[in-house]
Amino acid sequence: MYAPVRTIVHRCVHSINCTVDIICTTGGISQGGALAFYSAYTYPKPLAGIIGLSCWMCLQHLLPKENSSIPVLQCHGDCDNLVSYDWGKMVSDYIKTFNSSCHTFKTYHGLGHTNSVQEMMDMKDFINKHLPEDLTA
Numbered sequence: 001m002y003a004p005v006r007t008i009v010h011r012c013v014h015s016i017n018c019t020v021d022i023i024c025t026t027g028g029i030s031q032g033g034a035l036a037f038y039s040a041y042t043y044p045k046p047l048a049g050i051i052g053l054s055c056w057m058c059l060q061h062l063l064p065k066e067n068s069s070i071p072v073l074q075c076h077g078d079c080d081n082l083v084s085y086d087w088g089k090m091v092s093d094y095i096k097t098f099n100s101s102c103h104t105f106k107t108y109h110g111l112g113h114t115n116s117v118q119e120m121m122d123m124k125d126f127i128n129k130h131l132p133e134d135l136t137a
Contacts, residue, residue: 030083030113033074034058037091046070049130051123054083054113057091071102073126075119077111 033055040050049071072095076088085107092105104126108116 030055040070041067043067049073049126051075051126052091053115053119053123054080054088055091056083056087057094068098069102070099071126071130072099073104073106073123075106075108075122077108077113077116079110080113082113 030053033052034057036050037052037055037057038059040047046067047070050073052072052074054076055074074088074092074095076083076085078085080088089105092103095103106119106122108119111119
């Protein structure tokens with residue numbers, strides 16, 4: 001995991017004295033999504049989830065499969081002119097080779113390299129589903 005991200009995750013976990021799989025969901029838009037995937041899949045323990053918005057995956061050939069069952073929400077607009085929708089689909093197809101049961105890919109028709117209210121609502125639903133109720137209220 002990228003060292004600063006690992007430090008942030010450790011601080012979050014220790015500040016509320018809980019286990020990593022209960023509290024942490026990594027996420028990001030564009031390059032931040034690539035960092036979220038890499039960070040979550042290389043962290044020593046499974047995290048609660050990964051959210052990737054209009055993003056790609058880097059160094060996938062180096063990713064260990066120990067954390068392959070982490071729930072994933074991947075969102076992409078089909079009019080994204082910065083990170084091609086096809087790149088997003090390729091990431092989705094790759095993740096499904098080792099994590100088909102916990103991966104959701106959502107397409108947002110007409111959406112470019114930005115976000116939408118529906119995408120934010122889908123993220124909220126994902127977080128509410130994968131984090132304990134007392135942490136999402």
